[in-house]
Amino acid sequence: MKSLKFAAGFLCIAAPALAETPVLDVLTYDSFVSEWGPGPAIEKAFEAECGCDLRFTPAGDGAALLARLQLEGAKTTADVVLGLDTNLTAAARATGLFAPHGQTPALTLPVAFDDAEFLPYDWGWFAFVHNKSLTAPTDFKALAASDLKIVIQDPRSSTPGLGLLMWVKAAYGDDAAQIWTDLADNIVTVTPGWSEAYGMFLEGEADLVLSYTTSPAYHLIAEEDDSKTAAVFTEGNYMQVEVMGKLKSTDQNDLADKFLAFMLSDAAQSVLPTTNWMYPAKTPAEGLPKGFETLVQPSKSLLLSADEAEAARPAALDEWRAALAR
């Protein structure tokens, strides 16, 4: 009886491998696959047309994703990695695990984007989110001079935190250290991830929180609450571009290509704004969901290239640490 059960269990595990249906493994971050993320809708739509089994493997947040890939190395069973941002793509490229995607989609990013291995699927502007009742500063200097309290994320453990580090670097270059020194008394605390910071902001612990210009869309669309907005900075707002890439070791090369193309199709792109709460990388034909037109639009977009970001990171981190470690 026991061995029967064991055999049945074994078959359940082994069955997909024996079946005819090809399996596409996508390594991604946690919130992508959750019931509230884009994962379920995208899985359903892609499986309807590919005749395959699309499987997401969640691996923590964006930074954990890269660490996970490095842990698995060339032995990885994943075919596609989805969810790195441009501040991490240089390190990802350096693993030598990624294959060129060979696609030339017509992207609608506010900046030119060209990368042989990594394809963007969505993007957003980093911004300080606040209640509409607050008159927000319009640049870092004004923010630093004010008494306003902000919560930010640690660049050593979170992608928005790293994004802010790059934002200040991109906007101020060698003066970045001074900006951080001036900001020090505005920073209530530095959280390990985005969730803690955003949660503390909603609890009233800070006047502003580092998030995205698209964050107010969540409150507006999902909660019918229009009290939140984001601050546009005159230096420009730094962008987060989320990318995906195909692994060299994939045994489903065609399927992986198909998936990358699918992610940039209207079917997938129209899912992203109200699940990932980011802008689609290629605006679908029907446009953006209702409510997105209310979002603030920075007039200037900042983005360091992957190599610039990788090169600037160590020194920027030291500057940041020295300025805030009073």
Place this chain on the structure above:
Amino acid sequence: MARRAGALIAAGLAFLTLGPVGIVMMQAGEGALSSADYAALRFTVLQAALSALLSVACAAPLARALARRRFPGRGVLIAALGAPFLLPVLVAVLGLLAIFGRAGVVNGALRGLALPEVSIFGLGGVLLAHVFLNMPLATRMILQGWQAIPAERLRLAQSLGFRPADHWRHIERPMLRDVVPGALLAVFAICLSSFAVVLVLGGGPSATTIELAIYQAVRFEFDLPRAAMLALLQVTVCGGAVAVAAWMTAPGGFGAGLDRALELHPPRGWRRLADAGVILLAAAFLAGPLVAVLLRGLPGLMALPHAVWPALMTSLLVAVLAAPLAVGSALALALGRAQGTRWLEPAAMLPMAGSQLVLGTGLFLMIFPFASPAAVAVPVTVLVTAIMALPFAYRMLAPEARALVADYGRLAGSLNLRGMAALRLLVIPRLRRPLGFSLGLTAALAVGDLGVIALFATEDGATLPLVISRLMGSYRMTQAAGAALLLVICAFGLFWICDRWGRGGTED
């Protein structure tokens, strides 16, 4: 038998905690420690030591008041002491912020009185949170010491007309010498690897712990040998603390009693008022954030997403499997140590200082070449949860196991009472109180632990803490708070059932 089982378990434990560190260390990378790491080490040790001292300094008077006073609600308060410790850290922090934060009750009152506001962020906030989380645990540990003093000794003290000062000198001080080092050690070790509390409340990069440096090494630099070096540094500090605690511990040597009931004659006068004050203060300090957690969670509790239920089942399954594993192993180690195998103690404390991240990463590297990490997610989670919870169970069991062996070891030996019979007739009945408490504690910890599951997670085998983290990551803070409340209710329910069994349904 306990000695052999203990030695086996200790060897397994050493392999499972140090093996992953070794594997991680063998990966490619620089592995050098920087001056920032030593600054992190200093801060880590400072905050852990202060947290331990403060927690125990608050716990001792509370435990004394609870031990010698009887009042309505005493049983509820003692049970509730288990609650803060088993809150998921972030939930506890948000609860504390609701009371002590910028928009919290305390600052609201201060503003109302036109007084300057206090900031929770910085070292003070870290200590406040650590005291909130760990003082109740220390109280339970010390209370156990008080309750383990045989009634015969107290009767003797009463008959000799001991005054409070004499009582302190002959009864309480020796008892504290026995249990306080263990309590200090437990809190120190917990705070040593504290990560989220320090990061959220620390206020900035000056409050960097070793655990954060490990996180950074694994996640951003992918310098695994450096992570392993830092993990070893952490283990070394904890090893030093274990040695200091062992050196400070002086067995109380109260001998055995006959489990007589004794009418207490607690001191009257100002001491009565002081005890009442201590109890009220502690109850208010602990209840405030807990009530805040309750209030934050109630709205979300009505609208929980479906994903919560299978995740709750997974979490409960992990708890039901991991708790007996942890407590059983801890019991074998504690009995083996009590019978004289000294090296079992550091082995039992090892996981407390171990870095979860390094442990998870190492296990991942060990398993990945042979099996899909997702396929072994539940067994690995059970194992890791049991390993991480074991030191707490060990600390609760060790003093009483020592007393058991000292008081009844000879008698049991002379009667050939051993093996399962000894477990059933001697060990479980005599150690029921710490067994129930540690079983409840580890089960509750297992429900609330995010731990390494993240590395091994699958699309649908998520645990409840993982679902909460996903909800928060998708802006759904209200639902996350509701799910967190559900988690707290379940964790506390498990704890309460086990603790209730341990206390045998009595007032104590």
Place this chain on the structure above:
Amino acid sequence: MAELRIEQLVLQQDDFRLTADWSAPAGRRIAVIGPSGAGKSTLLNALAGFFPAASGRVLWDGQDISRLAPGDRPLSMLFQDQNLFPHLTVAQNIGLGLDPSLRRVDAARVEAVMARVGLSGLGGRKPAQLSGGQQSRVALARALLRSRPILLLDEPFAALGPALKAEMLALVAETTADALVLMVTHDPGDARQFADETVLVAEGLVHPPRDTAALFADPPPALAAYLGRA
């Protein structure tokens, strides 16, 4: 007839040293007497397996028992205190003598032995609800049920009054006629009442047993000093 043989036994701890080399047959009742700290309890603990010998052997009926676990040795021991488990009932405490797992305990035999030591009807009580004399009887009843050929008494009745103690000693004598009994005492009266022979423990040596009456009639200097007759 079986005999207890103590061969070149050396007990050592720090600067304490005790040697013994003698034998005694089954059925004999022997008092162990000597100054405080001379090592009377240590001797009994060594025989029972709680104190490791530095060298030498202990044999019973020709078999070396020095390496056996305490519970496997052909003896029962009553300690100065801690003879009972406070959380178990009287009947359970006694039942441990039949089966340490309490699974195959013959209730009738427990009842019978309780009657024999005068504890009828008290089987359901916990030790804390008994008088000192009754507690001693429980411990003795259990030793009787174990029916080992050697009984070691480490002053288990020291806390009882003279009349009660005499009663207990008589009960032991009556119920353990076939056993070799070694009883630590510091009261010469106990030795005279109870023991055919007496062993003197003094100055690092366990003297061989001698007839009790003869020993006290003509005490060696160490015993004379202890008895205050120097």
